[in-house]
Amino acid sequence: xxxxxxxxxxxxAKAARGSSIIYRKWVRGxxxxxxxxxxxxxxxxxxxxxxxxxxxxxxxAVRIIHWGRCLERSPEEALxxxxxxxxxxxxRSKWAVDFDSYRLVNSDGDRLSGLIADVYKDVAVVQSSSxxxxxxxxxxxxxIRKFTGxxxxxEKSVQRSRLDIGLEPRRRWLMGRRKEVVIEEGxxxxxxxxxxxxxxxxxxxxxxxxLELARVxxxxxxxxxxxxxxxxxxxHALLSGASKAVFIEEDVHAVKLLRKxxxxxxVQENRVLVLNTSIWKAIQAGEPRESFNIxxxxxxxxxxxxxxEAKKRGFRAYKSSYLFALERAAGNSIVYLSSCSYxxxxxxxxTLVTEVASALEKEYRILGDVRGAxxxxxxxxxxxxxYLKGAFIHIDPSVT
Amino acid sequence: xxxxxxxxxxxxAKAARGSSIIYRKWVRGxxxxxxxxxxxxxxxxxxxxxxxxxxxxxxxAVRIIHWGRCLERSPEEALxxxxxxxxxxxxRSKWAVDFDSYRLVNSDGDRLSGLIADVYKDVAVVQSSSxxxxxxxxxxxxxIRKFTGxxxxxEKSVQRSRLDIGLEPRRRWLMGRRKEVVIEEGxxxxxxxxxxxxxxxxxxxxxxxxLELARVxxxxxxxxxxxxxxxxxxxHALLSGASKAVFIEEDVHAVKLLRKxxxxxxVQENRVLVLNTSIWKAIQAGEPRESFNIxxxxxxxxxxxxxxEAKKRGFRAYKSSYLFALERAAGNSIVYLSSCSYxxxxxxxxTLVTEVASALEKEYRILGDVRGAxxxxxxxxxxxxxYLKGAFIHIDPSVT
Numbered sequence: 001x002x003x004x005x006x007x008x009x010x011x012x013a014k015a016a017r018g019s020s021i022i023y024r025k026w027v028r029g030x031x032x033x034x035x036x037x038x039x040x041x042x043x044x045x046x047x048x049x050x051x052x053x054x055x056x057x058x059x060x061a062v063r064i065i066h067w068g069r070c071l072e073r074s075p076e077e078a079l080x081x082x083x084x085x086x087x088x089x090x091x092r093s094k095w096a097v098d099f100d101s102y103r104l105v106n107s108d109g110d111r112l113s114g115l116i117a118d119v120y121k122d123v124a125v126v127q128s129s130s131x132x133x134x135x136x137x138x139x140x141x142x143x144i145r146k147f148t149g150x151x152x153x154x155e156k157s158v159q160r161s162r163l164d165i166g167l168e169p170r171r172r173w174l175m176g177r178r179k180e181v182v183i184e185e186g187x188x189x190x191x192x193x194x195x196x197x198x199x200x201x202x203x204x205x206x207x208x209x210x211l212e213l214a215r216v217x218x219x220x221x222x223x224x225x226x227x228x229x230x231x232x233x234x235x236h237a238l239l240s241g242a243s244k245a246v247f248i249e250e251d252v253h254a255v256k257l258l259r260k261x262x263x264x265x266x267v268q269e270n271r272v273l274v275l276n277t278s279i280w281k282a283i284q285a286g287e288p289r290e291s292f293n294i295x296x297x298x299x300x301x302x303x304x305x306x307x308x309e310a311k312k313r314g315f316r317a318y319k320s321s322y323l324f325a326l327e328r329a330a331g332n333s334i335v336y337l338s339s340c341s342y343x344x345x346x347x348x349x350x351t352l353v354t355e356v357a358s359a360l361e362k363e364y365r366i367l368g369d370v371r372g373a374x375x376x377x378x379x380x381x382x383x384x385x386x387y388l389k390g391a392f393i394h395i396d397p398s399v400t
Numbered sequence: 401x402x403x404x405x406x407x408x409x410x411x412x413a414k415a416a417r418g419s420s421i422i423y424r425k426w427v428r429g430x431x432x433x434x435x436x437x438x439x440x441x442x443x444x445x446x447x448x449x450x451x452x453x454x455x456x457x458x459x460x461a462v463r464i465i466h467w468g469r470c471l472e473r474s475p476e477e478a479l480x481x482x483x484x485x486x487x488x489x490x491x492r493s494k495w496a497v498d499f500d501s502y503r504l505v506n507s508d509g510d511r512l513s514g515l516i517a518d519v520y521k522d523v524a525v526v527q528s529s530s531x532x533x534x535x536x537x538x539x540x541x542x543x544i545r546k547f548t549g550x551x552x553x554x555e556k557s558v559q560r561s562r563l564d565i566g567l568e569p570r571r572r573w574l575m576g577r578r579k580e581v582v583i584e585e586g587x588x589x590x591x592x593x594x595x596x597x598x599x600x601x602x603x604x605x606x607x608x609x610x611l612e613l614a615r616v617x618x619x620x621x622x623x624x625x626x627x628x629x630x631x632x633x634x635x636h637a638l639l640s641g642a643s644k645a646v647f648i649e650e651d652v653h654a655v656k657l658l659r660k661x662x663x664x665x666x667v668q669e670n671r672v673l674v675l676n677t678s679i680w681k682a683i684q685a686g687e688p689r690e691s692f693n694i695x696x697x698x699x700x701x702x703x704x705x706x707x708x709e710a711k712k713r714g715f716r717a718y719k720s721s722y723l724f725a726l727e728r729a730a731g732n733s734i735v736y737l738s739s740c741s742y743x744x745x746x747x748x749x750x751t752l753v754t755e756v757a758s759a760l761e762k763e764y765r766i767l768g769d770v771r772g773a774x775x776x777x778x779x780x781x782x783x784x785x786x787y788l789k790g791a792f793i794h795i796d797p798s799v800t
Contacts, residue, residue: 018758067761081798084761089794092732093767094616094666109765148768208768212610217493332492346746357417361467363485365509367493368608369786372769376793377765381754386769394489398481 002070005054005062007028012043015050015064018380020108021053024061030054036135038075051078053132055114058165063113063132066104071201079112079136080143086110086117087147095376096148101183101192102376103204104148109335111212117144118200120192123152125200129162134170141174154194158160163245171195182264186214186240190230191260192339196230196253205373206298209336212371214240216334216392217294224248224292224328224369225323226279226299231258233296233336235265244271246288250278283324285287291330297321298336301387302392303343314341329362332397338390346370349389363396402470405430405439405454405462412443415450415464418780419656420508423453426463430454436535437477453532455514458565463513463532479512479536480543486510486517487547495776499647501592502776503604503656504548509779517544518600520592523552523581525600526574529562534570541574552576554594571595582664582763586611589640590630596653598657605773606632606698609736609790612771616734616792617694624648625694626679626699626721631658631787633696633736635665644671646688651679671799682723686758691730697721698736700786703743714741715752722756729762732797742783746770749789763796 007015011026022041034368035037037054041062048069055251065078086105090096096104104124105117114130117140117355124144128134134157139152145193153175163169180191185207210232217223217237223245225234234245249255255276262272275282282288299321304313322337329335339349349369357364371390379385407415411426422441434441437454441462448469452462465478469547472478486505490496496504496519504516504524514530517540524544528534534557540555553575561704563569580591585607594601610632623645625634634645649655655676662672682688688755699721703714722737729735739749750770757764771790779785 018754066763085796085798088732088797089765089767092616092734092794093792094618098615111763149758183538190441215498216492218494332488334492348783354418357780363466363511364780365489366780367489367771367775368777368779369788375767377768380764381750392493392775394492396485397488398485 002051002073003033003037003039003054005033005042007041007049010315015041018067020064020111020113020290020382021060022062022178026089027061030061033130034135036075038070038072038078040070049341051076055130058131060113060130061368063130063330065111075136076139079140082110082112083140084147086112089378090166090376093375095374097292099184101184101202101204101208103374104144104376106376106378106385108382109377109385110326115140116200117302118202118204119144119148119150119205119398120181120183120194120201121266122150123154123176123178123192123194124148124150125156125194127155127159128155128170129165129167131167134167135161138174145175145269152178156194156200166284169282186236188214188232188235189261189264190232190235191257191264193253193257197257198254203229203232203298205340205377205388206338206390207374209338209371210236213237213336217242219243221293221363222290223294224288224296224325226295226297226325228258229298230255231261235261235299237268237294238267239265242294244273246273246275246292248275248277248279248282252276279321279324283320288328291328291333293330293333294335295325295329295333296336297325298338301341302339302342306343306400311343314344314346318344318352319356322353323359324361326356326362326395329395333395335393335395338388340388342387346387346389350391357393363398365394367380367392367394402473403430403437403439405433405441405698407441407449412441412449413633415441420464420511420513420782421460421688422464424460424477427461430461430675433555435531436533438470438472438478440470453478455530455532458531460513460530464532465511475536479540482510482512483543485538486512489778490776493775495774499585499607501602503774504544504776506776506778506785508782509777509785514647515540516600518602518604519544519548519550520581520594520601522550523554523576523578523592523594524548524550525556525594526556527559528555528557528570528601529559529565529567532686534567537751538574538800545575549555552578554770556594556600565567586614586636588632588635589664590632590635590663591657591664593653593657597657600656603629603632603698605740605777605788606738606790607774609738609771610636612792613637613694613696613736617642619643621693622690623694623728624688624696626695626697626725628658629654629698633660633698635667636644637694638667639665639672642694644673646673646675646692648675648677648679648682650676652676667668679721679724683720683777688728691728691733693730693733694735695725695729695733697725698738701741702739703741706743711743714744718744718752719756722753723759726756726760726795729794729795733791733795735795736790737793738788740788742787744789746789750791753791753793757793763798765794765796766781767792767794
């Protein structure tokens with residue numbers, strides 16, 4: 001049965017404008033509902049505005065699944081339709097056709113607010129930050145199997161947003177069990193460790209940019225891959241013919257997987273140097289000393305929260321790492337700089353990049369438009385889903 | 401000989417910050433210089449800040465070619481170095497390697513403020529909007545030949561910015577003569593008519609987006625290409641296997657070339673309908689009536705100048721054409737919407753897209769980040785060079 005929920009002025013307007021959530025302060029008369037119930041949002045005239053899932057004990061009351069009245073008669077039916085639409089979008093855009101791994105569900109971007117799901121070949125990783133999604137997570141896993149054909153599903157609901165609303169962290173296999181999975185991306189293959197890796201195990205968002213680096217790299221290039229994680233950028237460059245690569249990564253687990261990825265891709269050991277250290281220690285030590293034809297910097301989000309203080313500190317960290325990269329860029333080289341901080345706007349990113357390059361007095365060019373996340377990272381204008389910024393930069397030949 | 405030019409406070413600061421131009425109000429003591437002379441910009445302490453070309457009788461006094469003191473002893477030498485750097489950037493980024501045509505000089509983005517140069521296989525098209533560039537245009541042509549190997553150079557200096565500062569429009573062959581040239585782009589080939597075509601003859605800026613459409617299109621797709629010009633988007637979709645395409649283009653010259661492009665690419669006539677009409681007439685006539693799996697809209701800049709009135713009128717035009725496109729998009733289809741108005745910001749573009757899609761009550765997804773110009777359209781943060789915005793959108797399967 002579908003319960004009706006009355007949205008007041010602002011809530012009704014938000015729902016009508018296509019928002020993905022309605023806050024509790026904007027709904028009335030909701031006794032007896034529990035998290036995950038299917039509800040129909042109506043306005044004061046009784047018109048059906050949207051259909052969604054109810055959520056208890058959090059600031060969000062309804063996670064909207066689609067506009068208009070509920071065509072479905074159960075939350076399972078509604079979730080299945082939404083998951084099917086998410087899958088079809090990836091098939092239609094060929095992302096799930098051209099690649100064996102992709103983001104299947106991008107939260108609000110897919111009208112599945114509170115849910116992230118990444119597919120790595122035959123393994124799916126799900127992340128819930130909502131009690132409504134929590135209730136249906138087993139059903140969601142089954143539906144994901146049905147559409148994508150995965151045989152393993154791992155739940156990794158450990159985001160801070162989850163803890164903030166009092167939900168316990170959850171890490172567990174919902175279907176099957178698999179330590180690692182190998183995925184393909186262009187010429188490269190990568191081990192993904194869904195249990196211990198960052199986020200869901202891999203950074204699918206940067207795929208378009210890794211493939212762009214693979215296009216640009218070639219024989220004779222020497223590569224510096226800073227914040228290399230498990231080696232995505234550097235390995236692509238090596239497979240495009242680059243003669244050598246230096247990787248800088250602090251995390252021991254990541255370095256272990258990076259070494260496995262190098263072997264997996266048949267990269268000879270003498271072409272590679274892996275520095276298992278932080279960039280800050282590398283800066284202090286003034287290492288590496290040589291310059292490179294290709295430098296990539298894909299740092300963690302240095303600005304983690306709003307406010308001037310956090311921003312100032314984050315700016316400093318970005319500046320230092322971008323400077324580190326640009327100082328090591330030879331003449332006629334390509335540098336890729338990136339930021340995944342939601343709190344650093346696109347304009348601020350460009351300003352930062354131009355400031356750092358200007359400080360070095362290097363003549364440079366930003367090669368085309370600022371680049372963001374891959375097509376599977378869908379959104380509908382929600383700013384927080386448009387966090388990734390990247391710039392490919394050419395350093396002038398005359399630089400010494 | 402290199403003359404010294406004194407920049408006052410603001411001018412010196414701008415030059416030091418890496419600006420591409422210094423306005424006349426910010427320089428002193430410049431008797432006897434003529435347009436195109438090489439000048440060294442110094443500050444009050446006599447320090448050399450930048451090296452550039454002098455310009456008479458316009459608000460711009462110096463077009464900066466590089467920072468620091470002049471290493472060159474003539475304007476020709478300075479221009480040659482800058483053109484060589486521009487070419488090397490296109491080779492290094494492989495854009496001039498992967499393609500036979502590309503933007504070689506993107507004005508301020510290449511520190512050749514006032515100059516645009518596009519290469520179409522063995523033909524280059526140059527556009528000057530500066531008296532300094534005007535003086536050296538023959539030398540520039542020779543240098544472009546030297547680096548790129550083109551055998552033909554056409555000058556098409558007809559931009560409004562040129563007329564605004566009192567320069568005559570100029571259209572002429574500076575080297576050779578050639579009515580048309582055929583270029584390759586992925587699977588497709590296109591005639592470019594440099595004399596009568598829009599801009600320099602082709603829209604190289606949208607190349608990444610045309611190639612993305614080629615990736616997404618496939619057998620069974622039906623395509624509507626609105627503002628099709630000479631058919632770039634639609635032809636790529638057809639070559640990827642789309643079964644049919646409808647083109648809407650008002651300009652008679654463009655339609656002629658579009659038909660030639662269809663033949664050039666071996667597209668059977670029964671797969672194509674070309675409507676030589678304006679989109680506004682098509683809207684009035686309610687045509688075409690059917691729906692499509694792929695719709696592309698690449699309109700001219702509907703907002704041509706600053707100000708609320710121009711913006712309001714432009715918004716209406718964008719809204720109508722985006723609505724036209726989305727109304728004809730079937731369920732599970734891909735729509736590409738684009739704007740090349742500098743006066744429409746990225747945020748306004750996203751707002752517009754989401755508003756139009758919401759008005760139709762279609763569930764949709766923007767596939768990844770907003771897309772802009774190709775890597776050969778280099779810039780260094782100059783906002784005006786970051787005018788192109790495009791979004792690939794997926795329309796939900798359930799839409800009827």
